[in-house]
Amino acid sequence: MILLDRVSKSYNKKGIALERISLHVEPKEFVIIVGTSGAGKSTLLKLLTREEKPTSGKIIVGGIDYERLKDKDIPYLRRKIGVVFQDFKLLPGKTVFENVAFALEIVGLSNKEIRHTVPKVLDLVGLKGKADNYPGELSGGERQRVAIARAVVRQPKILIADEPTGNLDPKHAWDVIRVLEKINHYGTTVLLTTHNQEIVNKLKRRVITITDGHIVSDKSGGSYK
Amino acid sequence: MKRKLISLLRIIRSGGNNFIRNAWLSIAATAVMMVALTIILSAVVLNVTARNAVKELSKKIKVTVYLKDDVSEPRRTIIMSRLKAEQGVDDVAYVDRREAERRFKTNVSDGDKVFIEQALALTGNTTLPESLEVSLTDLSKSGAVVKVAKEDGYKDAVDDVSVGKNDVAKETIERATSAQKYIVRGSIFAAVLFAAVSVLIIFNTIRMAIFTRGEEIRIMKLIGATPNYIRGPFLVESCMYGIIAGILANVSVYTAILSLGPKLQNQAEFAQSYNFFTSTGMMFLLLFASVFLGIIVGIVSSLLAMHKHLKLKHW
Numbered sequence: 001m002i003l004l005d006r007v008s009k010s011y012n013k014k015g016i017a018l019e020r021i022s023l024h025v026e027p028k029e030f031v032i033i034v035g036t037s038g039a040g041k042s043t044l045l046k047l048l049t050r051e052e053k054p055t056s057g058k059i060i061v062g063g064i065d066y067e068r069l070k071d072k073d074i075p076y077l078r079r080k081i082g083v084v085f086q087d088f089k090l091l092p093g094k095t096v097f098e099n100v101a102f103a104l105e106i107v108g109l110s111n112k113e114i115r116h117t118v119p120k121v122l123d124l125v126g127l128k129g130k131a132d133n134y135p136g137e138l139s140g141g142e143r144q145r146v147a148i149a150r151a152v153v154r155q156p157k158i159l160i161a162d163e164p165t166g167n168l169d170p171k172h173a174w175d176v177i178r179v180l181e182k183i184n185h186y187g188t189t190v191l192l193t194t195h196n197q198e199i200v201n202k203l204k205r206r207v208i209t210i211t212d213g214h215i216v217s218d219k220s221g222g223s224y225k
Numbered sequence: 226m227k228r229k230l231i232s233l234l235r236i237i238r239s240g241g242n243n244f245i246r247n248a249w250l251s252i253a254a255t256a257v258m259m260v261a262l263t264i265i266l267s268a269v270v271l272n273v274t275a276r277n278a279v280k281e282l283s284k285k286i287k288v289t290v291y292l293k294d295d296v297s298e299p300r301r302t303i304i305m306s307r308l309k310a311e312q313g314v315d316d317v318a319y320v321d322r323r324e325a326e327r328r329f330k331t332n333v334s335d336g337d338k339v340f341i342e343q344a345l346a347l348t349g350n351t352t353l354p355e356s357l358e359v360s361l362t363d364l365s366k367s368g369a370v371v372k373v374a375k376e377d378g379y380k381d382a383v384d385d386v387s388v389g390k391n392d393v394a395k396e397t398i399e400r401a402t403s404a405q406k407y408i409v410r411g412s413i414f415a416a417v418l419f420a421a422v423s424v425l426i427i428f429n430t431i432r433m434a435i436f437t438r439g440e441e442i443r444i445m446k447l448i449g450a451t452p453n454y455i456r457g458p459f460l461v462e463s464c465m466y467g468i469i470a471g472i473l474a475n476v477s478v479y480t481a482i483l484s485l486g487p488k489l490q491n492q493a494e495f496a497q498s499y500n501f502f503t504s505t506g507m508m509f510l511l512l513f514a515s516v517f518l519g520i521i522v523g524i525v526s527s528l529l530a531m532h533k534h535l536k537l538k539h540w
Binding site for chain 1: 227228229231232235440441443444445446447448449450451452454
């Protein structure tokens with residue numbers, strides 16, 4: 001599903017963010033990427049969403065070779081990858097329903113299709129009955145679940161969650177993780193970056209540790225200390 | 226195809242929402258563009274009116290070619306044909322003695338009549354001479370017509386040549402011609418100035434809208450919106466400025482034409498222009514032209530703003 005072959009990323013004068021990273025993620029896998037701040041986790045995810053271009057190396061996601069990817073094709077790539085951010089990135093002026101519907105509107109789905117799909121996804125993330133609320137009226141955990149609903153409403157093959165529990169208390173953090181597990185259970189490949197030791201250790205999934213731009217460990221059922 | 230149509234409708238709706246959301250900026254941008262378009266439209270109207278007025282007044286200035294006694298008809302016809310062939314000549318009319326006398330009785334005051342009759346008696350003539358009246362479409366060609374009439378080849382038939390019946394009319398034409406030049410120059414300057422101001426204001430309005438919607442645009446990019454889907458609403462918004470400004474400019478110019486027109490319509494110099502601008506076809510043409518121009522100005526301004534601030538090339 002995801003293949004990185006000796007991928008490096010360096011920013012001018014700021015040094016190297018990632019150096020010769022090689023990685024292979026199977027379909028339907030749940031992979032946790034851990035590492036200290038500045039280790040290169042977010043850069044790795046930005047390479048996958050094509051917010052950044054690698055300095056060298058090969059990236060293939062869902063059969064798409066990024067070297068051959070043209071700028072005009074990037075939106076269509078992003079429609080195949082769901083992304084969840086630490087700061088939610090919800091639009092405060094739109095309701096929960098509208099925030100989720102937004103992802104379907106940009107691909108040209110009809111209002112009827114949107115009205116049919118969005119409630120199902122809100123139900124999946126446990127936000128039934130919150131459709132008409134604005135993000136400001138929700139708790140942090142609920143907001144993050146809205147963001148997850150928006151990321152998965154188009155049924156992407158891959159879901160990238162960049163520290164989705166970073167701003168949440170333990171209870172809400174686990175609510176979000178349970179939703180991610182559920183989505184993974186339905187067949188979506190999940191890439192999760194986190195600092196939260198408890199979550200990593202309890203999930204017992206594949207854990208990739210990045211330090212100073214290098215993968216220093218890659219273990220199934222791994223832990224984080 | 227259906228999805229593209231739905232996306233297009235959403236882009237238009239989003240552009241409309243932006244227009245309403247930034248109401249004050251939208252009103253300012255539309256108002257300045259309306260002023261620019263009104264100036265441009267007024268310039269067109271004034272220019273055409275001035276040109277028509279000059280043309281109409283020019284017809285009143287005639288070159289009169291006085292013929293000697295007993296010029297044969299074939300000879301007169303040859304001279305008339307030669308004069309008609311000259312550039313800027315509208316018509317050449319033959320005025321016989323009887324017609325000259327009739328006009329004399331109608332147009333000249335009693336005091337002048339006595340004076341002219343005495344003058345004619347002194348020169349041995351009892352009647353007024355035959356003449357050819359040359360109407361002009363272009364006043365500047367009168368010199369050329371006089372030159373033709375005074376050619377050696379026509380000395381046997383042409384007695385004298387006189388330009389202009391009315392010095393006041395001639396002066397009016399010269400003033401109108403000069404005013405027309407100033408109207409054209411002044412309106413080009415004002416139109417360029419206001420067009421530049423409206424480009425700047427629309428540029429700024431779109432820039433503000435881009436900043437206001439910065440987070441939304443970033444999210445749109447991340448969840449797979451195409452550049453056209455992101456740009457579309459800004460283009461729609463700026464087109465709306467152009468459409469509304471174009472319509473309002475037309476309404477203001479036509480309000481002026483329709484309110485002033487009937488008062489001036491009795492004067493031949495303005496009647497033609499009034500009829501020209503109030504024909505249905507011309508009304509629609511000017512409306513279309515001003516809306517089109519407004520849309521172009523709007524699109525150019527917003528494209529400039531998006532090129533500078535939207536950064537869609539760097540995904």
